[in-house]
Amino acid sequence: MKTRLFAAACFVAFPLATVFTIAQTTADLKVRTTTTASEVAASEVVQAFRPADSASGLQLDAMDKSADACTDFYQFACGGWIARNPVPADRSGFGRFDELQERNNDTLHTILEAAAAGREPEFKKIGDYYASCLDETAIDAKGAGPLDPLLKKIAALSSVNDLAPLVAELHTIGVNVFFQFGSQADFKDASVEMALADQGGLGLPDRDYYVKDDAKSVELRAQYVDHIAKLAALLGASGDQAKASAQQAMAIETALATSALDAVSRRDPNKVYHKMSNAELQALTPQFMWNRYFSGIGSPPIYALNVAEPEFFKAFGRIVATTPLDQIKTYLRWQLVHASAAVLARPFVDENFRFFGTALTGAKELRPRWKRCVQYTDNDLGESLGQAFVKVAFGPQAKADTLKMVHELESALQTDIQGLDWMTPTTKKEALVKLRAIADKIGYPDHWRDYSALTIVRGDALGNSQRSNAFEFHRQMAKIGKPVDKSLWQMTPPTVNAYYDPLENNINFPAGILQPPFYSAKADAAVNFGGAGAVIGHELTHGFDDQGRQFDARGNLKDWWTPADAKSFEDRAQCFVDEYAGFTAVDEVKLNGKLTLGENTADNGGLRIALMAYLARNSSSAPAPALDGFTPEQRVFLGWGQVWCENVRPERARMLAQINPHSPGHDRVNGVVSNMPEFQKAFACKADAPMVRKNQCRVW
Numbered sequence: 001m002k003t004r005l006f007a008a009a010c011f012v013a014f015p016l017a018t019v020f021t022i023a024q025t026t027a028d029l030k031v032r033t034t035t036t037a038s039e040v041a042a043s044e045v046v047q048a049f050r051p052a053d054s055a056s057g058l059q060l061d062a063m064d065k066s067a068d069a070c071t072d073f074y075q076f077a078c079g080g081w082i083a084r085n086p087v088p089a090d091r092s093g094f095g096r097f098d099e100l101q102e103r104n105n106d107t108l109h110t111i112l113e114a115a116a117a118g119r120e121p122e123f124k125k126i127g128d129y130y131a132s133c134l135d136e137t138a139i140d141a142k143g144a145g146p147l148d149p150l151l152k153k154i155a156a157l158s159s160v161n162d163l164a165p166l167v168a169e170l171h172t173i174g175v176n177v178f179f180q181f182g183s184q185a186d187f188k189d190a191s192v193e194m195a196l197a198d199q200g201g202l203g204l205p206d207r208d209y210y211v212k213d214d215a216k217s218v219e220l221r222a223q224y225v226d227h228i229a230k231l232a233a234l235l236g237a238s239g240d241q242a243k244a245s246a247q248q249a250m251a252i253e254t255a256l257a258t259s260a261l262d263a264v265s266r267r268d269p270n271k272v273y274h275k276m277s278n279a280e281l282q283a284l285t286p287q288f289m290w291n292r293y294f295s296g297i298g299s300p301p302i303y304a305l306n307v308a309e310p311e312f313f314k315a316f317g318r319i320v321a322t323t324p325l326d327q328i329k330t331y332l333r334w335q336l337v338h339a340s341a342a343v344l345a346r347p348f349v350d351e352n353f354r355f356f357g358t359a360l361t362g363a364k365e366l367r368p369r370w371k372r373c374v375q376y377t378d379n380d381l382g383e384s385l386g387q388a389f390v391k392v393a394f395g396p397q398a399k400a401d402t403l404k405m406v407h408e409l410e411s412a413l414q415t416d417i418q419g420l421d422w423m424t425p426t427t428k429k430e431a432l433v434k435l436r437a438i439a440d441k442i443g444y445p446d447h448w449r450d451y452s453a454l455t456i457v458r459g460d461a462l463g464n465s466q467r468s469n470a471f472e473f474h475r476q477m478a479k480i481g482k483p484v485d486k487s488l489w490q491m492t493p494p495t496v497n498a499y500y501d502p503l504e505n506n507i508n509f510p511a512g513i514l515q516p517p518f519y520s521a522k523a524d525a526a527v528n529f530g531g532a533g534a535v536i537g538h539e540l541t542h543g544f545d546d547q548g549r550q551f552d553a554r555g556n557l558k559d560w561w562t563p564a565d566a567k568s569f570e571d572r573a574q575c576f577v578d579e580y581a582g583f584t585a586v587d588e589v590k591l592n593g594k595l596t597l598g599e600n601t602a603d604n605g606g607l608r609i610a611l612m613a614y615l616a617r618n619s620s621s622a623p624a625p626a627l628d629g630f631t632p633e634q635r636v637f638l639g640w641g642q643v644w645c646e647n648v649r650p651e652r653a654r655m656l657a658q659i660n661p662h663s664p665g666h667d668r669v670n671g672v673v674s675n676m677p678e679f680q681k682a683f684a685c686k687a688d689a690p691m692v693r694k695n696q697c698r699v700w
C-alpha cells in the first residue's frame with residue numbers, strides 16, 4: 001500500500017494508481033481479455049508511432065495547418081493527430097503519453113516473454129510472475145478458490161474486539177478496508193519517516209461520489225451497488241442476499257465517505273498533519289484495538305504517527321461500534337473480492353471491467369491479457385522489470401542531455417525569481433536557497449530494490465499479487481522511525497510521468513518519459529525544450545506552487561515567506577483559479593480551479609522557464625534558423641503542444657474533472673499559451689486574438 005499524502009506532485013495523473021487506492025487501481029488497470037480485434041488495434045497504435053520525418057523532430061502530420069494558431073493553438077498543434085487517433089475500444093482515453101507508454105510496454109513485453117521462457121535467469125521472478133498472470137486457463141479453473149482462506153477468516157470473526165488483527169492482515173495484502181496505513185516523512189521534521197494513518201476504505205474514486213446528488217452521481221451509485229451485488233453473487237450469495245449485502249457494504253462506505261476530507265482540502269498540508277501519540281489515537285478511536293493492529297502489521301514500535309484526518313478516524317470508531325458484526329463482515333468480504341477481482345477467474349474480471357472499465361470510464365472492451373499482465377508486473381516488481389528496461393531503452397546520451405537541460409532549467413528559474421517584481425529580496429533569498437537545494441534524479445535508481453525476500457510461485461497469480469503487496473507493505477513499515485532515504489523512487493523506470501516530492505525537495509524523471517515525443521537525441525533543441533524541458537520546468541515549479549511553497553529547502557512544512565509576499569502570491573494564484581474554473585471538461589462539468597491550481601501553476605511556470613532556458617542556451621550564437629517553416633520560439637511552443645494531443649471518452653472526462661489535479665490536454669496547452677506574451681509575439685497574434693488573454697495570469 002503506497003500511502004502518501006500528495007508526496008508526488010507529478011506531471012500527469014498517475015495511471016489511476018495514486019488517485020485511486022491500490023485496490024481501485026486494480027480496477028482500471030487490471031482488466032481485460034484477449035480479443036483479436038483489440039490485439040490488431042493495439043499493434044496498429046504502436047506502428048502508428050514513427051520517428052518524426054521532419055527536420056525539427058516535430059510531428060508535422062499531427063498538426064492541423066488549416067487552423068489558426070492564434071485562435072486555437074491546440075487544434076493547430078494537434079488537430080491531425082486527434083482526427084487520426086480515435087480512442088481504441090479497450091481504452092477510456094488515448095493521447096501521446098499513452099502512445100509512448102504503448103511503445104515502452106512493447107519493450108517490456110519482449111523482456112517478459114524472454115524471462116517467462118527461462119531465457120533470462122537473472123529475471124526469473126518477473127518471468128514467473130508474468131507467466132502466472134498470463135495463464136488464464138489455470139486461473140479460471142480455480143474460480144474463487146484462492147480467496148477461501150481469507151473468506152473463512154472473515155466468516156470466523158466473532159467479536160468486534162478481534163477486528164484489528166483481521167484489518168491488519170487485509171491491509172498487508174493490499175485490501176484497503178476502512179482506512180490506509182503507511183509511512184511518510186514527518187512534515188515538521190522531514191529527515192525522519194513516521195507512520196501515517198489516512199482515510200480510505202472506499203470503492204469509488206473519491207468521497208464526493210457518495211455525497212453528490214446530481215443525476216449522474218445518483219445513477220453511478222446505483223450501478224456501483226449493482227456491481228457489489230454481482231460480485232457477491234459470484235461468491236455464491238443468492239439473488240436477495242447479494243442485493244442486501246450490497247446495500248450493507250454501501251452503507252458503510254457512505255458513512256466513511258461522509259466523514260472524509262474532500263480532494264481540495266487534502267491539498268492543504270496543514271489540514272492533513274496531526275501528529276499524535278499512540279495513546280491519543282487510541283483515545284480518538286476507543287472501539288478499535290490499535291495495539292493489536294500494530295502487532296498484526298509487523299511494524300516497528302510506533303510512538304507517534306500522523307493521523308491525517310482525526311474526524312475521519314473518530315467516525316471510523318463510531319461505525320465500528322454501531323454497525324452489526326454481520327454487516328462489517330459483508331463489507332470486508334466485498335473489499336477483499338474487489339481488491340482481487342482482476343486476478344481471479346474470468347467472470348470476476350468481466351464484472352470488474354463492466355463497472356470500473358465501462359460504467360465509470362467508458363472503455364468498451366478489455367485490454368488484451370498480455371498488456372494487463374505487463375502492467376501488473378510493473379506495479380508489483382517494477383524495479384526488477386525496470387532494470388531490464390533501462391538496459392535496452394535508456395542510454396548515457398539521454399541521461400547526459402537531460403541532466404544538462406535540468407541545470408539550464410534551474411538556472412532559468414533562478415533568473416526568473418531574481419527578476420520578479422512582486423517578491424521582496426527577503427523572500428527571494430529564501431526561494432533561491434530552496435531552488436539550489438533541489439536534487440535531480442534522472443532515469444532510474446542508483447540502487448535497485450532487492451526482491452530476494454519476495455516469493456513468486458509459478459502458477460499462483462493471486463498469491464503472487466498478495467505476496468507482492470505484502471512485500472511492499474512491509475518495506476513501508478520497515479521505514480518507520482528511520483532516516484528518510486531520498487534515493488528511493490516512487491515511480492518505476494518505464495513510467496511515462498515525472499514528479500516533485502515536496503518532503504524531499506527533489507525532482508524525478510523516469511527513463512520512460514525521456515523518449516519521443518518528449519525527448520529525442522535527433523530532435524532540434526527547441527522541440528526538446530518544449531517537451532522534456534517543460535516537463536523539467538513543471539516539476540521545478542512544483543517546489544513553488546501553492547502547496548510546494550509551504551515546504552522549505554529541507555522538505556519541512558515551514559513558512560519562509562513574508563506576509564506581504566505570501567499575499568502577493570495568493571492574489572496571483574487566484575487568477576489561475578478563476579481562469580481554469582471557466583474551462584469545460586464535458587457537458588455541464590467545469591474544471592475545479594482550486595483542485596488544479598498546483599498543476600496549472602506548474603504548467604505555466606514550466607513552459608516559461610523552458611523557453612527562457614532554450615533562449616539562454618542560444619544567446620551567444622547566431623539566431624537558430626527556421627526549421628519546417630517554424631521559428632525556434634514557435635518550435636518550443638509546438639513541442640509543448642504536441643505532447644498533449646489526446647482523445648478522451650466523456651465518462652472518463654467527467655471522472656477526471658472530479659478527481660484529477662491536472663487539467664485536460666486542451667487546457668494545458670491553450671490555458672498556458674494564452675497567458676504568455678511570448679506566445680503572442682512568436683506567432684504574431686493580434687491583441688484581440690482568442691489565444692491572447694485579456695487578463696494574463698502569471699506567478700512564476
Ligand SMILES: [Zn+2]
Pocket residue numbers: 009010011012538542598599602
Ligand atoms: Zn505536476
